[in-house]
Amino acid sequence: MFLKYFLLVFFCLSFLPSCFFKKKEKELLINGAGASFPYILYSKWIKEYKKEKKDVKINYQSIGSGGGIRQFLSGTLDFGGTDIPVSSEEEKNQKKIVHIPTTLGAVAITYNLASLKNQTIKLTGELLADIFRGKVKYWNDSKIQEINREISFPSKKILLVYRADGSGTTSFFTEFLSLKSPVFLKEVGKGKSVPWPFGLGAKGNEGVMGLVRKLEGAISYIGLSYAISQNLPRVAIKNKDGFFVQPSLSSLQFTAMQALKDKEAYTESLIDKKGEESYPISGYTFFILSKLPEPKGSALLDFVKWSLTKGQKFSESLHFIPLPPPVRWEAIKKLSSLKN
């Protein structure tokens, strides 16, 4: 009998908290999801923004660019995140989409060769393509040695480690290799996941890093912010103007500025740009937005604007590359087309 009353009271009590919380003003909930690469940065932005605007709650889930685009186009998200601009094929029957760059990214080539200390390996795009399609098999191959005369390479076999999960990193990298070597495009192809001819696959940047660290002679490609934060060695790659450039904050910002100077839209890729300091495997990552009904629309625009201005100063501490100011201005101009 007591149990019955106890349950009854418990049941009633369980409704009590909701009575209190209802009195609070309703939060505006904005949902976003997509690219996993900028997730750490976006989380930081959302946290900091929340301190300023207490009545807006923004969610961002790291589900991958492909998932972000799909869910955004099907209308389940208020905004998406992607490393690769939405293709016109995907966009065709849809609402008008605006891409807003949020940060710069690059693909760094990293390796594990214990005998090389503090020496920077230099490679060309063509040579990278030959390595990644399995034609150049040993580290002391004459083609590699030729560019790096001051380094003595061990006669280790090159072991390829790649991203097994579909990823924007793979997409950027294979795009670059295909551009440099038609044979690579024919043999391997390009896209978020490609059939690599040999080597081992790992899931995510951290999986790739784990394998590279364990396997002597391994070579792999990895997101730049990850490579910087984990202090991995980075290969300098020959750019369009013939200079060997290591990926870094300054070389990426230079690349973006150069593209802007050449009057290219920022949705164009940043791969293989001109300029002596340009790093050839760079790209933006984007928010994808479209017109939203009020009050969500203006709340989201305010957040995006905030992230392009105040938000940018959080980038560097998290090993992300802030956008150069002219790119920010350009993006803010674009935002006005979304105003209701």
Add this chain to the structure above:
Amino acid sequence: MISFLKKINLKTESHVGDLIFFWILKFFALLFIFLFISMALVIFIKSWHAFSQFGFSFFVDTSWDSWRKELGALALIYGTVFSSLLALLLAVPISVAFALFLNEIAPRWLATCLGFLVEMLAAVPSIIYGMWGLFVLAPFLREKIQPVLSENLSYLPLFSGPYYGIGMMSAGIILAIMITPTISSLCKEVFKIIPVTNKEAVLTLGATRWEMFKTAILRGGSSGIMGAVFLGFGRAFGETMAVTMVIGNKVNLSASLFAPSQTMASILATQYAEADSKLHLSALTAVGFTLFVVSVFFNSASLFLIWRMKKKWRT
């Protein structure tokens, strides 16, 4: 349950509480059937695009190439079956022997302790196995086991090629550890079903203990053991996280235990979130559908075999 309730004729005795309870139970029971069928249906509809595009060649094509839109599941099926069989090969003798030891030889206190410990193995989350495989097992295999095998047995296709630690071999071993508790606890139940009189009869005929094991328990429980093996196979078949971490994730048809490979579950885990195109997504769903059908088959076969054995010994 339903037939039982009908027998006591609820409607005429009509106790309202019982009646409501009956309908609530019926609703939940039917809900599960509905969930099962709708799940199968949705997966099938989503994979129709790939099935209609590739037809039967989906199951015999070895390349998995989303860029050229050549997507075939054979290499994945091969990787799944190979790793699961490898796991069975390692796990079944150990599990059966272990169950025999617990039931027939070990003193009661030891049997309880060991039985508990092995069941705990089943409670460990699979990602923990994966991490252990990646950080402990794979380096151990690469440094201690595989060089020896490669040096002495490399003329066998099973041990040919370069070795990395990560690959089919570590996946098989991890899976074997994961399915051992499943198989051994089921074998234990199966051996308990066999009447004590049977064992005593064999012993009185002058059989040794080993002969008793062989004739009374192993032969008598053979269909039950098969059931346990099928259940273990089903579990290994669908295991995802641990396998993804140690198998090397390369779509590959290779006979070598050293080679990296890919299973149906692991390709879903790695590629689903970032599928390139509609066709790629649909092909992945088709792989999921295949996995679903095969798992259902093995699980129901296992249930059927154990049910048949129980019936045999209870009458």
